[in-house]
Amino acid sequence: MQITATGLGKRFQRDWIFRGLTRVFRPGSATAVLGPNGAGKSTLLNTFSGQLLPTEGTLTYSLSGQSLAVEDVPRHLAYAAPYLELLEELTLLELLRFHTQFKPLRPGVSPDKLIELMYLEKARQQLVREFSSGMKQRLKLALALYADTPLLLLDEPTTNLDAAGVAWYQEHVQATRTGRTLLLSSNVPAEYGFCDEQLLVTDFQGLRLK
């Protein structure tokens, strides 16, 4: 998916979070969205996902050369973030079967295959609410990475992951990013080291006048 931001700005009440962002995000690119805590990284990702409306400027989306309305973006988007919740009353297998009805996995990956890729075979029939925080994060990431979508948004992807989890993320993000447009918010070099582009949110705060 190609995304074009033109003069993009977002304000909450009287505070501008970012302003004057003009940039094109192309299929196959991976952009690290960087900045300190509270800089506006999640706000930027949520604006790109169509969940938040920009205060000024425009975002346009296109898929294989055809323009896409913002209301159609969620269908083509996979999003993993610490603040997005899982259906914890389901077992792992139930959750995967339910979730993938709405957000299909890439061809060749079934719910059973995904369980194998996550190394969560022993938890197949376990309630997700009983998972450790690292297991939940691995599940959120796997659902996004292996979703069959051209747009992938990852907010702080290694939250709650141990060293083995971080290595798992690095392997699987590489295995699934080809051809997709990836934006990844982070403060941790191990998460975004592979990204070919960087966007420093604080570069778009010079016009943050009240």
Ligand SMILES: Nc1ncnc2c1ncn2[C@@H]1O[C@H](COP(=O)(O)OP(=O)(O)OP(=O)(O)O)[C@@H](O)[C@H]1O
């Ligand atoms: N819905 C909202 N209403 C008002 N202010 C908000 C809202 N959401 C976020 N903010 C404010 O916008 C600013 C940027 O927050 P955001 O969560 O985007 O930062 P971040 O860079 O992702 O931070 P972190 O690294 O801590 O996750 C913060 O000052 C936050 O309080």
